[in-house]
Amino acid sequence: MSPMLAHAHSPYPGVRGFYVGAMHPLTTPSHVLLIIAISILLGIRVTEGRMRYLAAIFSMTAVGLILAFVLASFFPAALLILLLTTVLGVLIIIPTALPGWAFTAFAGASGFLLAMESIPDPGAFLDVLITVFGSLVGIHYLIMYGSKGASYTLERWDSQVMQIGIKVVGSWITAIGLLMLALTLANVI
Amino acid sequence: MAIRHSHRAALAFLPLLIVLPSLAFAHTEEGVVGGFISGFLHPIYGPDHVVAMVAVGMWGAFLRNPAIWLLPVVFPLVMAFGGALGVIGMPLPLVEVGIAASAIVLGLMVLLAVRPPLWVAAVLVGAFGIFHGHAHGTELPDASNPLSYAIGFVLATGLMHIAGIAFGMLAGSPRGRIAVRTAGGLISASGIYFLTGAI
Numbered sequence: 001m002s003p004m005l006a007h008a009h010s011p012y013p014g015v016r017g018f019y020v021g022a023m024h025p026l027t028t029p030s031h032v033l034l035i036i037a038i039s040i041l042l043g044i045r046v047t048e049g050r051m052r053y054l055a056a057i058f059s060m061t062a063v064g065l066i067l068a069f070v071l072a073s074f075f076p077a078a079l080l081i082l083l084l085t086t087v088l089g090v091l092i093i094i095p096t097a098l099p100g101w102a103f104t105a106f107a108g109a110s111g112f113l114l115a116m117e118s119i120p121d122p123g124a125f126l127d128v129l130i131t132v133f134g135s136l137v138g139i140h141y142l143i144m145y146g147s148k149g150a151s152y153t154l155e156r157w158d159s160q161v162m163q164i165g166i167k168v169v170g171s172w173i174t175a176i177g178l179l180m181l182a183l184t185l186a187n188v189i
Numbered sequence: 190m191a192i193r194h195s196h197r198a199a200l201a202f203l204p205l206l207i208v209l210p211s212l213a214f215a216h217t218e219e220g221v222v223g224g225f226i227s228g229f230l231h232p233i234y235g236p237d238h239v240v241a242m243v244a245v246g247m248w249g250a251f252l253r254n255p256a257i258w259l260l261p262v263v264f265p266l267v268m269a270f271g272g273a274l275g276v277i278g279m280p281l282p283l284v285e286v287g288i289a290a291s292a293i294v295l296g297l298m299v300l301l302a303v304r305p306p307l308w309v310a311a312v313l314v315g316a317f318g319i320f321h322g323h324a325h326g327t328e329l330p331d332a333s334n335p336l337s338y339a340i341g342f343v344l345a346t347g348l349m350h351i352a353g354i355a356f357g358m359l360a361g362s363p364r365g366r367i368a369v370r371t372a373g374g375l376i377s378a379s380g381i382y383f384l385t386g387a388i
Contacts, residue, residue, distance in 0.1 A: 029334075029336040029337050029340060030336060033340070093262060160254075163258075164257065164258040167258050167262050168258065168261055168262060168347060168350075168351075170262070171261070171262040171263075171265045171266055171347075172265055172343050172344065172347050174265075174266055174269070175265035175266055175268060175269035175272075175343045176269070176339050176340050176343050178266075178269035178270065178272075178273055179269050179272050179273060179276070179326070179329070179339040179343070180336055180339060181273070182272065182273030182276040182277060182326070183276055183329065183335050183336065183339070185277070186276050186277045186278075
């Protein structure tokens with residue numbers, strides 16, 4: 001009654017690498033959590049100048065993907081992702097009035113850190129390039145659509161319950177971030 | 190009417206769920222999914238956790254704004270702190286007693302309709318959150334995927350708060366108020382039962 005989905009073969013050579021790169025942020029729990037956190041924060045706090053933070057995400061993701069080939073082995077991206085996620089969770093709970101450049105910085109930092117953990121395995125130059133391009137597009141679009149979705153949800157169903165829900169989700173993000181940090185510092189993961 | 194029709198249609202298709210073979214989880218899941226499921230079920234399978242989580246939501250709803258959102262926000266944050274203590278192996282005495290006491294005290298707060306200052310309620314809920322978090326945290330490192338385990342148990346905790354809030358909002362009506370306070374009494378009584386098992 002409910003057969004498994006038919007996964008057809010890729011019609012275009014190289015497309016699979018692009019998808020692998022684009023979907024990579026969704027395969028790691030800490031990356032998903034950071035994308036959710038920055039998307040909600042940007043969606044609910046930033047009302048104007050959205051092009052600025054989208055440009056920051058794109059440019060800093062590109063910088064991160066390039067630098068990752070050199071710095072990834074010793075740059076503590078995983079730890080910084082958890083730290084940033086925890087901070088963003090707190091900012092979702094507490095409605096602090098931050099300047100616009102702070103949101104741009106958070107957006108850029110998110111893209112940069114996600115990129116630093118998104119370099120593909122070694123392979124043919126073209127394959128690696130396609131996968132990296134997939135990561136660039138994936139990170140940018142996930143945050144862009146996530147923030148737009150959060151913004152739309154708040155505008156469409158603006159109510160006290162929604163405001164409470166956002167704070168509760170912020171506390172969940174912070175709690176999970178704290179636990180992940182503890183796990184990382186205790187060398188469990 | 191449209192809603193009723195849609196409900197009927199949904200109910201009509203409900204029996205089809207039993208023919209979905211992929212829904213039979215006979216074996217233990219591993220990896221990210223396994224960690225999430227075990228983390229999500231951990232607080233649910235512990236009735237001492239369940240009653241305390243629900244009581245937090247009920248008391249928050251009973252105290253109204255801003256406690257209705259502040260208590261469910263404070264609890265997971267402090268619980269995560271307690272969880273972190275458990276992860277790094279820092280011992281916390283009388284964890285099970287603390288968890289049982291949380292059910293007794295929070296249940297009593299609802300039963301007696303206690304309305305302390307907001308900060309007192311937050312500190313009380315937060316203090317108990319440390320015990321619950323520590324209990325989860327000590328099991329985190331052994332989970333098949335600690336990260337998704339953490340996500341699972343935080344989400345489950347939050348959903349139980351929401352269930353408590355939903356029930357606690359019945360206190361807006363006279364009969365609902367009786368039902369909520371009675372539930373508080375039952376939670377407190379179950380806490381006494383858990384305490385006898387913990388000592």
